[in-house]
Amino acid sequence: MKTSKLNDRVLPKLPGLPGKALAGAYILVALLPILVVSIMGRIAPASPLTEFGTALGLTATSLLFLQFLSSGRYERISGQVGLDRTMGFHRIAALVLFGFVILHPLFYVADTLLIDPHAAWDRIWGMLSSSRLRTGLLALVGLFVVVGFATIRSSPFIRYEFWRVSHSTLAIVVAAFSLHHALSVGAYSAEYPLRFVWFVFAFAAAVAIFLVYVVRPWRMWREDWRVDRVTPLAPDVWELVLRGPDATRLRFKGGQFVWMTLSPHRPPFHDHPFSIASAATSLPWLRFVIQEAGDCTSGLGKIEPGTRVAIDGPHGSFVLPAGEGPVVMIAGGVGIAPFLGMLEEAAALEERRPIRLVYAAHNTKGLASLTRLRELQSELDLVIYCVVEEELPNSDNLVGPLGKQHILDSLEGLQTEKLTALVCGPPGMMEIATDALLARGLSAGSIHYERFDYAAGKGQLDRVRRTEALFPFLIMVAAMIAFSLR
Numbered sequence: 001m002k003t004s005k006l007n008d009r010v011l012p013k014l015p016g017l018p019g020k021a022l023a024g025a026y027i028l029v030a031l032l033p034i035l036v037v038s039i040m041g042r043i044a045p046a047s048p049l050t051e052f053g054t055a056l057g058l059t060a061t062s063l064l065f066l067q068f069l070s071s072g073r074y075e076r077i078s079g080q081v082g083l084d085r086t087m088g089f090h091r092i093a094a095l096v097l098f099g100f101v102i103l104h105p106l107f108y109v110a111d112t113l114l115i116d117p118h119a120a121w122d123r124i125w126g127m128l129s130s131s132r133l134r135t136g137l138l139a140l141v142g143l144f145v146v147v148g149f150a151t152i153r154s155s156p157f158i159r160y161e162f163w164r165v166s167h168s169t170l171a172i173v174v175a176a177f178s179l180h181h182a183l184s185v186g187a188y189s190a191e192y193p194l195r196f197v198w199f200v201f202a203f204a205a206a207v208a209i210f211l212v213y214v215v216r217p218w219r220m221w222r223e224d225w226r227v228d229r230v231t232p233l234a235p236d237v238w239e240l241v242l243r244g245p246d247a248t249r250l251r252f253k254g255g256q257f258v259w260m261t262l263s264p265h266r267p268p269f270h271d272h273p274f275s276i277a278s279a280a281t282s283l284p285w286l287r288f289v290i291q292e293a294g295d296c297t298s299g300l301g302k303i304e305p306g307t308r309v310a311i312d313g314p315h316g317s318f319v320l321p322a323g324e325g326p327v328v329m330i331a332g333g334v335g336i337a338p339f340l341g342m343l344e345e346a347a348a349l350e351e352r353r354p355i356r357l358v359y360a361a362h363n364t365k366g367l368a369s370l371t372r373l374r375e376l377q378s379e380l381d382l383v384i385y386c387v388v389e390e391e392l393p394n395s396d397n398l399v400g401p402l403g404k405q406h407i408l409d410s411l412e413g414l415q416t417e418k419l420t421a422l423v424c425g426p427p428g429m430m431e432i433a434t435d436a437l438l439a440r441g442l443s444a445g446s447i448h449y450e451r452f453d454y455a456a457g458k459g460q461l462d463r464v465r466r467t468e469a470l471f472p473f474l475i476m477v478a479a480m481i482a483f484s485l486r
């Protein structure tokens, strides 16, 4: 691959809002309907329980529209927060909004339930069979299907592309039913200010859908990217090199990823995320290290040079942190890909900070790109610890599987306060690594990781992040209580 000086190319700033500003904006938008009703509504409030039921319905509808924006595709919104956190939040928000939707009608009968449970049941049954409330019921059923389907998405009998298409389509249908329900039966929604809010939300969702399914696919085909070569790197692991136009507009930081669609498929439903394993110095070539996992990746070995490729990027915030502090990188298998991008970039920038790389694989053959990593050692203050699950004579490799002690040993002599840790690999390995880093005294904020799947992790750090993600919803519940008691 031809290289040019990195300072010829401007490294982009990560777009989007910082996490706290994003959370504040999210809470504000979610609560906009009840704020508008509180400030501008003319209807006298009903009982606190009924008002709480209304607040649940109004807030759930806002959350539903916000789901279109938290789908991880809008770098201008969530670029700084990263795909992992965005998708984790999207999952939690879906469950919370589903809970709100279920509780919404129940609070309308809560007054009756306390006095006469039988009559309350009759009222619920009346609601379920009422033609007036039909679109509300359909929205509830649709939401149940969307959430249920999302939880079994990774099972082997569901094709990823099918899940993508059905998830987006159903979400649009549920949003349409919810909007119809609010506008046709909601007393507050009959008033002009709240009606206006719903139209703004619907318009924003329509724009978001247009951007993802029309503008983005068009932009993905705008530049002529083609497969330059595909070569085997390790068992089931391929190096894919793409060649773009000389005047490509692509600008990225080492460690970021692109959504890629390989011909004969076309965007938007056949794209897959892959980390760029090269730096901007190598443009107009892009390098990827890809492991066979399923339909798309298993066919890599048969791809002919010259095959057209559509890419959308850069995405993600898994990049080398700014500053001079030491960095530890922990990679498992193909999780080495983003680190290759970061290390190439660090070498081009003549970084002098200490970098420790812990690279784990099942066996020595699985340590893809090790030769290049060794070359980079001459340009960087880089120490590499390879951990493999085999013992070979005369080998410097540490014997795995990767455990807490390997990580603690790799941090020998580094000051915890200034240390940043970056982790990427299979889910179990990431949990071992992040738990070990937390045990060593690193703060949750100084540990960054990128998952190659969308599953929720089970490590201590995943739990910390999930707890943090619940905070905005607690504020919403407090605001809804205040609304119902006004």
Ligand SMILES: Cc1cc2nc3c(=O)[nH]c(=O)nc-3n(C[C@H](O)[C@H](O)[C@H](O)COP(=O)(O)OP(=O)(O)OC[C@H]3O[C@@H](n4cnc5c(N)ncnc54)[C@H](O)[C@@H]3O)c2cc1C
Pocket (backbone or CB within 6 Å): 083, 153, 154, 159, 160, 161, 257, 271, 272, 273, 274, 275, 276, 288, 289, 290, 291, 292, 293, 294, 295, 296, 297, 298, 316, 334, 337, 338, 450, 451, 452, 453, 454
């Ligand atoms: C930010 C990010 C960066 C990634 N970088 C790399 C990389 O550099 N090298 C590499 O080998 N792999 C990478 N992956 C994983 C890669 O995207 C999947 O392995 C690939 O999409 C599988 O597609 P498939 O059709 O071959 O397999 P499938 O049979 O479709 O899926 C196999 C597994 O991959 C998951 N998956 C499929 N499509 C996607 C998708 N679009 N997004 C998320 N998960 C998906 C499925 O849930 C399933 O568990 C990355 C994933 C993410 C989220």
